[in-house]
Amino acid sequence: MAMKRAASSAVRALSASSAVNSFTRHLSSAPESKKIVGVFYKANDYATKNPNFVGCVENSLGIRDWLESQGHKYIVTDDKEGPGCELEKHIPDLDVLITTPFHPAYVTAERIKRAKNLQLLLTAGIGSDHIDLNAAAEAGLTVAEVTGSNVVSVAEDELMRILILVRNFLPGYHQVINGDWNVAAISYRAYDLEGKTVGTVGAGRIGRLLLQRLKPFNCNLLYHDRIKISPELEKETGAKFEEDLDTMLSKCDIVVVNTPLTEKTRGMFNKEKISKMKKGVLIVNNARGAIMDTQAVADACHSGHIAGYSGDVWYPQPAPKDHPWRYMPNQAMTPHISGTTIDAQLRYAAGVKDMLERYFKGEEFPAQNYIVKEGELASQYR
């Protein structure tokens, strides 16, 4: 595997290794002036409404003064698509690109090819599937996330969505704003979460936090993953391992998707997989929209096989006005929001700053942050 480019940090860390000779381009003695580009969502009037609202274009992770005081150039935009967009202007000469899953700049192989100076791709948040990771590895780039920065945020949000679906919240809310009152029209399909079977597809950091939060609800907890969680956590949560996904799906009243988007998981919940689930299943997906077959989900919501679907992830993002999930019955969708609470923003902004600082100094990142390093993808993306 040809690794033509590398972040100076990675190079320095590898200076004693046999691979060092392939890291020849852009090998530079830090500090030097870097061109850093950030792609975030725009806040407009909202930017000034909360001093901790650092995740937007206007507030730029709160690192502008710090970067500029060290002589770096920091360009921030939300304009990320199409040939004439702001991001495109900077592709040829940027050194570092910071992106987020909430307003993803799709970093294609083609863009990577044209980004001759690019060394480092940082994801402000978790989930770097908007980047062509194989192309990044091939090009010798380093890709890193702020691992752990918003796992609690997402797990909490998943539990909220489970409850919203199980308890049939939205029809009641609609009655309130429409001037109606019809308890029966809500309660005929409102349930307690207690006693229901909840399965998580994926029990990584977020899935495990969800299981812990579900514990006091007295559900039957199941999980499917490549590897088992620790015996301690199994005991603490009472969650049972299901080796076979289809077997688990056939048991669940509620399925939560907690797996990264990879070539293996893309479109995995298609018509056939959904047919393995109970009629009336509820699905929560805060992982990635493209793990689902969009139309199969919409069809099953219309048929009633899926009795409720909630999540904050779509493909593509922003979701177009005619995305079928906007119009399907029994959906409780939002834009991509669960990992960008104010608390999460403060954490991932701090994590990005920490990695930039290490990059300038030529130091290693925390090991769990690497998604692509020295031409290798992190295990969850393989």
Place this chain on the structure above:
Amino acid sequence: MAMKRAASSAVRALSASSAVNSFTRHLSSAPESKKIVGVFYKANDYATKNPNFVGCVENSLGIRDWLESQGHKYIVTDDKEGPGCELEKHIPDLDVLITTPFHPAYVTAERIKRAKNLQLLLTAGIGSDHIDLNAAAEAGLTVAEVTGSNVVSVAEDELMRILILVRNFLPGYHQVINGDWNVAAISYRAYDLEGKTVGTVGAGRIGRLLLQRLKPFNCNLLYHDRIKISPELEKETGAKFEEDLDTMLSKCDIVVVNTPLTEKTRGMFNKEKISKMKKGVLIVNNARGAIMDTQAVADACHSGHIAGYSGDVWYPQPAPKDHPWRYMPNQAMTPHISGTTIDAQLRYAAGVKDMLERYFKGEEFPAQNYIVKEGELASQYR
């Protein structure tokens, strides 16, 4: 206190006590034909959509065949208000009245006076404040609830509402259905629940279940009540007792109301009490609408002092079309639904059947079910 009437069950139970002589009216040898009236919400087309949907008029708690096979008369209606309503027709000669908090038949002193044969008032659910309990006690009636039947249902629903408010769910949902996508307009005021201070006003059965469910969210948990919870539960949940309500309110990011409606708590959250809370407080109230000063809550939502208000209880119920809570900003209200999930309906239907069975046999009810017994109100209503 004159106790002119009593359920035969209570009379029989008291046959050895000194109070027995005051229970003279309607002392009857069971079994005999009783006229039982139930007031529930109407389901219309929804009645047939779920075989377990027993809480509606049409399905009548699933006890019609059982009652009629024993020679009892069972009238069920949702028509509960105004001089010509169905309930009024039966007031003069009913023996037992079954009501629910979800579609409350307001059992006033005047109605009790006219209900000459009435012995027993059963609440299908929890919360009997729609009954004039002092008048019922004065008249020697027995009032009983199905204690515990829906405490889990309500506690789960409260946690859902906390998350909906903290994480700013509804603005995101509105964007989806309106064809919009503006992450900033949601995230500038979306937070994690983790690390926030949550206080429950009242730590009875529901409040305690809520504290247990909040435990894994790593909040600062506070509670205010007349009496402390057990040291074991304090240790398990980490919740701290606050003797002074105002002191607790000034600390809370989120206040949850879990106290019954009594003469002491009616209107307790007025303008002055709300002003004791943090600016930007979130309030969840699934207890009773009349615990709040309706207009004070609406005003504080408009001013922003209350940043979010969610609950399922109103006064009166059904809430009129012009109820100010329907129109205030940052509300996440529903009709009265949290305690009438399908699971809860099955439990309170079974509990009502059990008490009727005991009543016909002249047996005592489970002690914790009594709200008015032998002229005395249960402690939480005193």
